[in-house]
Amino acid sequence: MNTSTTAxxxxxxxxxxxxxxxxxxxxxxxxxxxxxxxxxxxxxxxxDVGCGTGLCLGMLRDKIGSSGQVVGIDESPQMIELAAERAADHDWDNVTLVESAVQDAEIPVTADAAVFCATHDILQSRPALENVFGHLQPGAWIVASGGKWAPAWKVALNFYLLSVHQPFVRSFEGFDRPWRLLDEFVEDLTVDDVAFGGGYLALGHVPTVAADA
Ligand SMILES: C[S@@+](CC[C@H](N)C(=O)[O-])C[C@H]1O[C@@H](n2cnc3c(N)ncnc32)[C@H](O)[C@@H]1O
Structure with missing residues (x-):
């Protein structure tokens, strides 16, 4: 399989x-x-890490209300421009957007939770995760979801997954277990298969006390 998809x-x-x-x-x-x-x-x-065009922003805002805050981070100017239009159209004045690579982002808050929705490349980047986790409260909740390889015997499904994700994934490295790095930062990470094993949904939280305390 050709899994070189950067361009x-x-x-x-x-x-x-x-x-x-x-x-x-x-x-x-x-x-x-x-x-x-x-x-x-x-x-x-x-x-909202790798917020793209902001398709999670409204759902997040529904949960945290007008007194909460959502900070979306994305490096693509075109994607974040659409997210900004979405926020403006809905008068979401508690949505802040940061146009930056996650690893370099100046994150203006210390957050109670983080969402990684379809962000395979970001989850494979230790510097990106270090920056995000440096801006989370002890005990903060993390949820991540996206595609992953199904068991090897599901050959047809894996070819389908390749074609579906190729436009959106820079490298398929780690696609067998996309949460591998996240597991180092998060306590009690539970991972559920979805979509017949072609996707996952992971939930956990930042430790409440430092690991060496
Ligand atoms: C598949 S989209 C997911 C967008 C959104 N979370 C959703 O559910 O539709 C992945 C997004 O991550 C962004 N991205 C990828 N690597 C990034 C990085 N290192 N820093 C910031 N954004 C990144 C891309 O620009 C893209 O908008």
């Missing part, structure tokens, strides 16, 4: 940003399930 992923986020929502519409039910699992409450602050 096509860039195009999907920059040149083709306008068609992103339509192309990923079938993933919306998993976005809903991902955000739905997050045990946040009114007034909480949540990071």
């Amino acid at each position: 096509s992923a860039q195009a999907a986020y920059d040149r083709d940003a306008c068609s992103y929502d339509g192309r990923t519409a079938s993933y919306q039910k998993y976005r809903r399930e991902t955000v739905g699992r997050l045990p946040v409450q009114r007034g909480d602050v949540v990071l």
Whole structure:
């Protein structure tokens, strides 16, 4: 399988940003399930890491209310411009957007939770995770979801997954267990298979006390 997709992923986020929502519409039910699992409450602050065009922003805002805050981070100017339009159209004045690579982002809050929705490349980056986890409260909740390889014997499903994710994934490295690095930062990470093993949904939290305390 050719899994070298750097150029096509860039195009999907920059040149083709306008068609992103339509192309990923079938993933919306998993976005809903991902955000739905997050045990946040009114007034909480949540990071939407790799927020793209902002398809999770409204669902997050519904959970944390007008007294909470959502900070979306994305490096693609085209994707984040669409997220900003979405926020402006809905008068979401408690949504802040940061246009930056996650690893370099100046995150203006210490958050109660973080969402990684369909963000395979970010989850493979230790510097990106270090920056995010440096801006989370002890005990903060983390939810992550996305595609992953199904068991090897599901050959047809894995070819389908390759074609579906290729436009949006820069490298398939780690696609067998996308939460591997996250597991180092998160306590009690539980991972559920979804979509017949072609996807996952992971939930856990930042330790409440330092590991060496
Ligand atoms: C598949 S999209 C997911 C967007 C959104 N979370 C959703 O559910 O539709 C992945 C997003 O991550 C962004 N991204 C990838 N690597 C990044 C990085 N290192 N820093 C910031 N954003 C990144 C891309 O620009 C893209 O918008």
